Amino acid sequence: MQQPIGIGLAGLGNVGAGVYKHLLANRNLLRERLGLDLEVRRIAVRDTARRAAEGFPAEILTPHWRDLVEDPSVQIVVEVMGRKEESLALILESIARKKVVVTANKALLAEHGREIFEAATQYGVPVFYEAAVGGGIPIIKALREALIGNHIVSIHGIINGTSNYILTRMQEAGLGFPEALAEAQSKGYAEPDPSFDVNGWDAAHKAVILASLAYGFWVPTDKIFVEGIEALTSADFRFARQLGYGIKLLGIIKAKSAEFGSEIEVRVHPTLVPEKHVLASVNGVFNAVAVHGNVVGETLFYGRGAGQDPTSSAILCDIAEAAEALVNPRRNLGFMPHGLYGSCKPLDEILCEYYLRLCVQDRPGVIAQIAGILADLHIGISSIFQPESEDEGSTVPLVMMIHTASHAQIGAALERISALDCVRKPTQMIRVEHFS
Ligand SMILES: NC(=O)c1ccc[n+]([C@@H]2O[C@H](COP(=O)([O-])OP(=O)(O)OC[C@H]3O[C@@H](n4cnc5c(N)ncnc54)[C@H](OP(=O)(O)O)[C@@H]3O)[C@@H](O)[C@H]2O)c1
Incomplete structure (x- = not known):
């Protein structure tokens, strides 16, 4: 058996505390399955005194996340601080020191994923992020x-x-x-x-x-x-x-x-x-x-x-993969940029079906006015229904199901519909999905 693989845990909140607890409890199981021993060597947390009083080992607690990066015995950095600038700096500095990174930080990945994986590619270091989407769902x-x-x-x-x-x-x-x-x-x-x-x-x-x-x-x-x-x-x-x-x-x-x-x-x-x-x-x-x-x-x-245990389960999986990657370096670094020329459809061109709920005056001719606007814009109505009114006033709800139309088309229709005298409140529009 090799020397234990050292883990630096950045953050000991809801997720970090769960990872620490389950890593200790399942250390033997992971050792048997991986053939590798995993040990937490450093934990970064803002309030170290409080965590020491709670029973976390004081000698490995530090208020400075950079201590994890600079500790040569830390080979895997687990970022669960949930910050922006500090978490990004921690991840990029860890990658530059060839430490494998695990993060649950979805906001950071969504905004800086490109930068993070460019660094991962440059240094040949994987970044794992199973907990960033769907908690415990792999x-x-x-x-x-x-x-x-x-x-x-x-x-x-x-x-x-x-x-x-x-x-x-x-x-x-x-x-x-x-x-x-x-x-x-x-x-x-x-x-x-x-x-x-x-x-x-x-x-x-x-x-x-x-x-x-x-x-x-x-x-x-x-x-x-x-x-x-x-x-x-x-x-x-x-x-x-x-x-x-x-x-x-x-x-x-x-x-x-x-x-x-x-x-x-x-x-x-x-x-x-x-x-x-x-x-x-x-x-x-x-x-x-x-x-x-x-x-x-x-x-x-x-x-x-979400939640401590499901999220910890995903992070344990990432830590295990990170440990294996240290022993057997891998080509897939967590994200393979295979579609560099990919593009997103302009928002106005996205096609949907729609549910519209209007609040209209209770008088003849209203439906014809609204249907006229939709017809002008080549938008088809698949059904109309007028539910029982709940208030006793002079308005009634009118629900319409609309055939496929673009965002631009429905936006233009709603602008014209909302300007009608007979439409008394902003129209509710919800998109419909049929999974065909
Ligand atoms: N909660 C979930 O169910 C869940 C699910 C999936 C993903 N996530 C993601 O997991 C990450 C962590 O979430 P969480 O709920 O565990 O957050 P949290 O409870 O707020 O914990 C954050 C931890 O990071 C520490 N910390 C913050 N800034 C620090 C700094 N500059 N230096 C050192 N330590 C610092 C805090 O220390 P103190 O304790 O001293 O304040 C705390 O221990 C987030 O990115 C979140 O989006 C969470």
Whole structure:
């Protein structure tokens, strides 16, 4: 047996403490399976005194993350500080010292993935990031290895557990968005500041990582469409159910064709999902990612997308892979830039079907006016329904399902519709996905 492989753990918060605990508990198991012994040699944390008092070994705690980089006995650096500048500096400096890096930092990868993997290529050092998407679900490894022989046709993912919990409660208990959010916060499923979970950007960071891995070029965050769940109402869930749909926040990644270098689209938004589709039954804090490969067909990955234990499980997998890479250097450094000429479809050209909920005056001729605008713009209506009005006033809801149209077309239609006298409130528009 060789000398133990030294690990430097940067961060001892929710994730870091879990990694430390499980690494100790499963050290023998990992040694038997890998033939390599793993030892935590240094831990960086801001408040070292508090952590020492909690029982973490004081002699390996340091408030300076750079101590991990400079310690020659640390061969693997696990970045779970969740910072921007400091985490980026830690990762780049570790790579330059030929230390293998493991990170769970999705926001950092989405914004600086290109830079990080250029450095990884320059120094020949792998970077692993299984915990950055889908918590305990091994979706990164699946895309990188198990599906390597497939062109990826599409990926549809429920990749933010907080928003999925909120949407589940709105659907099942009829709660409004503020009540469902307050409940998620009281149960510890949402942060005190839930902005990134509910505005779609946490899911967007993960979608960027999945898309980049699947298509081989770092997808710029300004080329993707992102919309959050804040504007959804309990009425939307009721009406969607009457039409045979649930509502989910989906990350959607599609290639124009299953050909190398094909244009792709990446978007994150609330989506009407047919009730019969398996993603409509993914509830609570669970995540699921459906990947369609041109060889394998449909696959589905399901599990807990966050939390200490699932995230630690993903990081243990990365640490094991990092240890093996130290012993047997590998060609795949975690991301292979194989689609350097890839490009994203302009947002205005993205095609969707739509659900529209309008609040209109209760008088004859209203539907004809709205249908006239849609017809002018060559937008087809697939169905119209007028649900029972809940308020006794002079307005009524009007729900329309719209055939495939581009973002630009539907945007122009909504602008004209909202200017009509008979339309009394902003129109709710939700995209529809049929998974054909
Ligand atoms: N939580 C999840 O379920 C989950 C799931 C997937 C991915 N992730 C990702 O995992 C990462 C960590 O998340 P977390 O929930 O564990 O965060 P957290 O609970 O806030 O922990 C952050 C840790 O980093 C330490 N730290 C921060 N800045 C530091 C610095 N400059 N120098 C030294 N130590 C520093 C903190 O020290 P103190 O304790 O002294 O403040 C703390 O121990 C994030 O990138 C997150 O996006 C989290």
